[in-house]
Amino acid sequence: MEPELAIGLPAVGSVFAAVLRARPRAALLAAAVFGLLGLAAVVLASPGVTSNQLGVGLELSPQGRALLIAAGAAMVLTVVLAPLAVERAILLTWGLAGLAGMAAIAASGSLEILVLVVLVLAVLQAAAAGSRTFALRLRGPVLAVVLLTLAAVCARAQGPQFLQRLAAVGLVAGLSAAIGTLPYMNDFDPNERTATSSIPWIALIGPVLALAVLAQARELLPSEGGVLGALMIGLGLINSVWGSVASWRTENGAAAWHYSFMADWGLVLCGLGLAIADGQRAAILLLYGIVLSRLPLYLWSRQSLREKRPNDRPINLLAAAMLAGAAPFAGFAARVLLLRGATQLYWPLALAIGLGLLLWLPPSLRLGRSLGLPRGRQAWGVGIALAINVVIGLYPQPFLALAGL
Amino acid sequence: MNAAAAFIAWLGAALFVLSEGRRALALGMALITVGFAVLAQTGGGPLAASAFLVGGGIAAGRRFRSGPDVWGVMPAGSTARVVLAAAIGLLALWISTSVTTGPGASVRFAALSVLGLMAARVLTASEPPAVLGALAALALAVAVAAGVAGTSPGPAVYIFSAIVAGGISLIRVREIDGT
Numbered sequence: 001m002e003p004e005l006a007i008g009l010p011a012v013g014s015v016f017a018a019v020l021r022a023r024p025r026a027a028l029l030a031a032a033v034f035g036l037l038g039l040a041a042v043v044l045a046s047p048g049v050t051s052n053q054l055g056v057g058l059e060l061s062p063q064g065r066a067l068l069i070a071a072g073a074a075m076v077l078t079v080v081l082a083p084l085a086v087e088r089a090i091l092l093t094w095g096l097a098g099l100a101g102m103a104a105i106a107a108s109g110s111l112e113i114l115v116l117v118v119l120v121l122a123v124l125q126a127a128a129a130g131s132r133t134f135a136l137r138l139r140g141p142v143l144a145v146v147l148l149t150l151a152a153v154c155a156r157a158q159g160p161q162f163l164q165r166l167a168a169v170g171l172v173a174g175l176s177a178a179i180g181t182l183p184y185m186n187d188f189d190p191n192e193r194t195a196t197s198s199i200p201w202i203a204l205i206g207p208v209l210a211l212a213v214l215a216q217a218r219e220l221l222p223s224e225g226g227v228l229g230a231l232m233i234g235l236g237l238i239n240s241v242w243g244s245v246a247s248w249r250t251e252n253g254a255a256a257w258h259y260s261f262m263a264d265w266g267l268v269l270c271g272l273g274l275a276i277a278d279g280q281r282a283a284i285l286l287l288y289g290i291v292l293s294r295l296p297l298y299l300w301s302r303q304s305l306r307e308k309r310p311n312d313r314p315i316n317l318l319a320a321a322m323l324a325g326a327a328p329f330a331g332f333a334a335r336v337l338l339l340r341g342a343t344q345l346y347w348p349l350a351l352a353i354g355l356g357l358l359l360w361l362p363p364s365l366r367l368g369r370s371l372g373l374p375r376g377r378q379a380w381g382v383g384i385a386l387a388i389n390v391v392i393g394l395y396p397q398p399f400l401a402l403a404g405l
Numbered sequence: 406m407n408a409a410a411a412f413i414a415w416l417g418a419a420l421f422v423l424s425e426g427r428r429a430l431a432l433g434m435a436l437i438t439v440g441f442a443v444l445a446q447t448g449g450g451p452l453a454a455s456a457f458l459v460g461g462g463i464a465a466g467r468r469f470r471s472g473p474d475v476w477g478v479m480p481a482g483s484t485a486r487v488v489l490a491a492a493i494g495l496l497a498l499w500i501s502t503s504v505t506t507g508p509g510a511s512v513r514f515a516a517l518s519v520l521g522l523m524a525a526r527v528l529t530a531s532e533p534p535a536v537l538g539a540l541a542a543l544a545l546a547v548a549v550a551a552g553v554a555g556t557s558p559g560p561a562v563y564i565f566s567a568i569v570a571g572g573i574s575l576i577r578v579r580e581i582d583g584t
Contacts, residue, residue, distance in 0.1 A: 054561075055559075055560075055561040055564075056561045056562075056565065110551070110558070110562065112547050112548060112550070112551040112558065112562050112566070113562065113565060115547050116544060116547055116548075116565055116566055116569050119540065119543065119544055119547070119569060119573075120569055120572070120573070123537075123540060123573050123576060124576070126578075127576045127577065127578045127579065128579060129579040134533045134536060134578045135527065135531055135533070135536050138527060138536065138540075139527075139528055142524065142527045142528065142540070142543070143524070143528065145543060145547065146520055146521075146524040146543070149516075149520055149546070149547050149550050150517075150520065152550060152551070152553075153513065153516060153517065153550050153553050156553045156554040157505040157507070157513060157553050158505060158506045158507035159504055159505040159506055160504070163504070163505070
């Protein structure tokens, strides 16, 4: 019953927050209660156990459950320590809707259910008021829906062997379109609200979606693991280099953050594509970093970006070190694992990844400066995000064990 | 019977791509719904077919109530759309009958052609009513595509997709910040 509750309770919380918008305190209280109950359902869920209460088999994998817990923790952090200008009830409305969708994606037993949940999330997000048109905001997710469905058709239909390979291409392309990485980078408007922009796809929903799609891919294409891995490593290298160079060179600060998410995803795709234990561990650590640290820091940098108040205090340098994956932060452990995994598989790949990592420092310094001088709640938030990242970097094993690795 | 249903689904999708007026969009959605409901009956039984008729019916009804009150079939500059509708139909027919083998060619043709045409409708610049209709048809096509597998996916996927199709059609779109 836990997967159903993990989906249903945040969804109810989101609805309450939206309906009670005129009474912010009541909205906040109701959404917080249902959100925390939903998070408790995720924590208490037994990974790998299928629940079939609604006629659809729902099962949370250890990795999906771990990232849902991380997403829930990130949401608690950002709501409790939200900047004064941000209305918490609105943050909870969108956040809990996203959490419910992520739980549904993580628990879905078939690719079709997963694809339909992605479609629902995309339409709900695109239907809200925003600076881009409805059709434009739907492009990435709808392309993902179509590519993933075509991939499923190719994988299931009887026919020549190349159909299986086409299915592998479709799955990786669909995943890339949903997350918003190259070659299907989502349109990004730096002035748009975070909730209606493409950031939730790349920073919050993407991690859970990637793991769920890959779990389905292993079932659909048991003999095409090599093709899937090669495609993901290739795209990973491109995104890693492109993301870090663009994050360094672009003029707009918010766009630089967007590109930095892409660069992180490049490493994640390399790790997932390696298909050996060290690669998977590196990918999970990087995904923890995206959800628990990079996303909250991006949210807290928005006000400073708008006011154009960069700063060079020690806190900014610490944030830059964290974003660059320096020791003792989680990114360092992830990079060591990634390089070790790549060396085991094919040492020139480790060389390519290692050279790409050198590009990380200049954009990270820039992003660290863009946080400005954190004060009050924002300072607490930045401090907690950095502390969480240090803890994951120094003691990664419990966090990897939570993900079943 | 299935072959006729697949052809009706493609015809509805082609009409949807070629039209701008609410009457033609609603008729296109209705044709897709009827075609898919027959195919859903084969894959998921009467429950799945009924769910499709309800979900698709809601989507068709909503399309009939929003947008310009004209047929608007093939407005000026529709040559590319005509070529697209024919090309996707032929490509889907070739893939479903020649490239892929085994039973269920009708299901493959209907799923591929509607997926392709609705994707084209959403990904090209369109007004929200047309996009919402295309998304509803896309949701139905996702469930029909599950029927490509040799084993039946069961009614749950069909029912969920019908709920999604109906729900999407009822959503109110707010295009610009502050409206």
